[in-house]
Amino acid sequence: MTVAISATGLWTPTDSVTNAELVASYNAYVERYNAEHAEEIAAGARPALLPSSVEFIEKASGIKHRYMLDKAGSLDVSRMVPRIPERPNSELSLMAEASVNAARQALESAGRDPGDIGAVICSCSSLQRPYPALAIEVQNELGAGGFGYDMNVACSSATFAIQNAHDIVKAGHARSALVVNPELTTGHLNFRDRETHFIFGDAAVAILVERADVAPPGAWAILGTKLKTQFSNNIRNNFGFLNRADEAHRDDPDKLITQQGRKVFREVVPLVSEMILQHMAELELKPSDMRRLWLHQANSNMNRLIAERVLGHEASQDEAPTVLDVYGNTAGAGSIIAFHSHRADLKTGDKGLICSFGAGYSAGSIFVQKAA
Ligand code: COA
Secondary structure (H helix, E strand, O other): OOEEEEEEEEEOOOEEEEHHHHHHHHHHHHHHHHHHOHHHHHOOOOOOOOOOOHHHHHHHHOOOEEEEOOHHHHHOOOOOOOOOOOOOOOOOOHHHHHHHHHHHHHHHHHOOOHHHOOEEEEEOOOOOOOOOOHHHHHHHHHOOOOEEEEEOOHHHHHHHHHHHHHHHHHOOOOOEEEEEEEEOHHHHOOOOOOOOOOOEOOEEEEEEEEEOOOOOOOOEEEEEEEEEEOOOOOEEOOOOHHHHHOOOOOOOHHHOOEEOHHHHHHHHHHHHHHHHHHHHHHOOOOHHHEEEEEEOOOOHHHHHHHHHHHHOOOOOOOOOOOOHHHHOEOHHHHHHHHHHHOOOOOOOOOEEEEEEEEOOOEEEEEEEEEOO
16 A cells, blocks of 8 residues: 655744844853953963854854744843743643644644544654653644654654654554644754754644545655664753753753764764765665655755765755755754655655754654656
8 A cells, every 4th residue: 555645834923033133142152251251260270251253154054044933032042931921731732732733733734634644743853851751732722633752863853753654654553643843943943053043943834644536636656665763862861850950051052963973973963964875775766766855954064075976976056955044054954844845846756855853863754756
């Protein structure tokens, strides 16, 4: 039985932030910090902080802009954390709300009734709470049936969940499965860290995975899925429920995302390129069969190298579109935003690849073909 991606949905917050705005906030923080610690810095007892720069960010990453849940709180130098008031248990939680917004769009574009859904997976790089599962809250809010559960595979959360949804449908546990990937990344971003302050943006995506025989015209048949993991400490977030048991380290910077970007770049490019090429060989796909690559959106230079290794030539924007210039790195949502935004022009029979990679390390590849 063939399983297909019937539709996708995308929700983005309305707060829009350019690199110049982000850098102005960071550099104001640096000035304030260095003035406050001027004596220690002059005595060599404390290193001065260095400023960030728009030129560096654009050249090193390709990111020019991102959307955020709360620009004011995130850029306020005395705070540098989004201001997100806690909601009572009687209200829909924020991550469930973002997911439902994306999900409703996907359901509408597939002409699908929520009652047709037999499984909901909420998969993202940082879950708002351990339980009850956000997926069950989303299931309830939509009026979907079946079951729901949460999972977390960092930036590969969406592709890993697509494989789960594919397998659920293929095994006959549900006819339609909904994946939601709410990436409220600014909540776990350190706006005081020069190495990472510019990387992330907020967004939520939804992917409807169904039996191909019930999917709407123009759905995307899933030709194959492949997942790979390889342990690395180079991207880490140590936030968790055990933090409260050690007050001395509870609020250390490692309780937000930290990464060794250069090492990640060097190690992930070969890991991902080789995985894609191996998966293509298994599916008997040639580079010339690939109409488009919807790659994870962390770094445009990484994507250029990966696409070149996969296609055998430098990829055009048409072959491997970029969305991180507008959205920043939206963790698991990046490759899905690329797929959502850049597939309408493809024709029946065209084949493409959705591919994610990130912390873990983790990587997922999903080959798809547009149906009639
Ligand atoms: N502004 C100005 N300069 C900066 C800076 C900033 N915000 N951040 C770092 N620099 C400086 C560094 O101090 C260093 O200076 P030096 O050469 O004098 O020592 C120089 O720029 C290069 O720093 P480096 O960290 O090696 O940059 P890079 O070219 O590797 O780019 C990333 C950094 C994070 C953009 C890049 O490594 C990356 O995207 N890696 C992949 C990350 C990834 O995929 N993560 C997965 C998450 S889903």
